[in-house]
Amino acid sequence: MKSKPHRCWAEIDLAAFERNLHRIQSALPDKVRYVAVVKADAYGHGMPQMVRRLMQSGVDCFAVANVHEAADIRHLGAGWPILVLSPVLPGEESYLLDYELAATVSTPEEVQRLNQIASAAGQSIRVHLKVDTGMGRLGVWHEQASEIIRALQASEALQLCGIYTHFSSADTDPEFTHLQRSRFLEVLRLLPDMEISENPDFLIHADNSAAIESFRGDTPFNAVRVGLLQLGVSPYPDSALGRAKVEPVFSFHTRVGIVKELPAGTDISYGRTHTLTQAKRIAVLTAGYGDGIPLELSNKGEVLLQGKRCPILGRVTMDQTIVDISALDKVTPGDEVILIGRSGEEEISANEFSRRAGTIPWECLCSITKRVTRIYTNGREI
Structure with missing residues (x-):
């Protein structure tokens, strides 16, 4: 049977995890x-x-x-x-x-x-x-x-x-x-x-x-x-152990569901919390707070698409999130979107993701739900 494409998933880099462990162990006193x-x-x-x-x-x-x-x-x-x-x-x-x-x-x-x-x-x-x-x-x-x-x-x-x-x-x-x-x-x-x-x-x-x-x-x-x-x-980069040069292990991904044009004056999402002052091209993402995107990112969060930052418009909903893609040339349904991680030269870290949501990385990472498939990459380094 053909495998189903992932709508929202997290990738955990096991090789990066092991490198972090060795760096931390090396940084600890005898x-x-x-x-x-x-x-x-x-x-x-x-x-x-x-x-x-x-x-x-x-x-x-x-x-x-x-x-x-x-x-x-x-x-x-x-x-x-x-x-x-x-x-x-x-x-x-x-x-x-x-x-x-x-x-x-x-x-x-x-x-x-x-x-x-x-x-x-x-x-x-x-x-x-x-x-x-x-x-x-x-x-x-x-x-x-x-x-x-x-x-x-x-x-x-x-x-x-x-x-x-x-x-x-x-x-x-x-x-x-x-x-x-x-x-x-x-x-x-x-x-x-x-x-x-x-x-x-x-x-x-x-x-x-x-x-x-x-x-x-x-x-x-x-x-x-x-x-x-x-x-x-590394929530405490200035601490002695926080300077161990760890690298990200976790990244958080979703996809574009649909792309559409909206005229100026359109009210976005529940509660009409964002009104377009000019015509916009928007993408509706296939993830929301039911997957772990904090409601607090409504109207102030960003995602990465094609290596560019795209702002969240309106309220994050349970299964979908709207983003502004007006600055991008071509976006199609199924395109990958980064919520936490790197795309091209841009990166949204877990620290930034949580800071924009007005909380801490512990809560954000623990709140990414079981609906989000975990994919483990790179296996054990030799």
């Missing part, structure tokens, strides 16, 4: 562990495909949002440590035992519950303690950390194998990040020396690629969490 964050289907890139390459490239640990994502990784390979970053809900504890996962704990209740489950099963559960140093999300508040540390020490079936925090403003507020780092270091002083010195696999991580400055000087940090950077998106 003995610093690489924790690959692959939650939310590897930020929309496809977890199985990305995880297999990460395994081949020798990362040290995986981090995911929940036990279901962790189980998917464990089905791909045994042996790699997997950290669950979000709380483990009551009823999910068996996943930790069945798939040999490490849980994040933030409260004495979690410590007590996990310890009871593990003791009843005659097994142990590995845990990382999360410390809230000022983000106000997960983690024990740094000033109350001693209570949960005592609870962990008293537990018989929990193995503390890591401790971490999360910097809320590493890219925008270095002064507050310094305060968070100082608070975290104070909590580390509460741990018995044996937790760190006698366990070479004990991970101390406070950083993503925005805040790798922790590794300067004589500090105990020995791991870094890497997410979008390994996928070629």
Whole structure:
């Protein structure tokens, strides 16, 4: 049977991904562990495909949002440590035992519950303690950390194998990040020396690629969490790790559905949010917010067609988007359109795409829907 042409698709360059991994690994200080964050289907890139390459490239640990994502990784390979970053809900504890996962704990209740489950099963559960140093999300508040540390020490079936925090403003507020780092270091002083010195696999991580400055000087940090950077998106280009010269892995494509002429005075799309002041030639694209083009790009986004930028006219709709092609010589139905990626000398990066939408690349990439076919190119580099 003849294959159907793609109306909207994403291309993931596996060779570029592997080059990024090698560059990041080379940029890390000696003995610093690489924790690959692959939650939310590897930020929309496809977890199985990305995880297999990460395994081949020798990362040290995986981090995911929940036990279901962790189980998917464990089905791909045994042996790699997997950290669950979000709380483990009551009823999910068996996943930790069945798939040999490490849980994040933030409260004495979690410590007590996990310890009871593990003791009843005659097994142990590995845990990382999360410390809230000022983000106000997960983690024990740094000033109350001693209570949960005592609870962990008293537990018989929990193995503390890591401790971490999360910097809320590493890219925008270095002064507050310094305060968070100082608070975290104070909590580390509460741990018995044996937790760190006698366990070479004990991970101390406070950083993503925005805040790798922790590794300067004589500090105990020995791991870094890497997410979008390994996928070629560098939200923090001025950070130490952000200067690793990564290249784009992901591109986002659609096609021209129809081409038509519209007279001056025509109101474009729902809500009549754009009125033509002169006659225009427009193309209707075969993708909309149902595919992952943000509604916020209405009347202000651009796409690439034949190496030229074409503005979006009117409101982005669920399945279609209108663009102005008046400046192009000839456009025909089926022509390829670039939403994220390069066409000729022009490029729309994931950073630009998200910035124009008034959001962040994490959200934009995760919001590209399952209706968009993922195509993996270039295979494994030798």
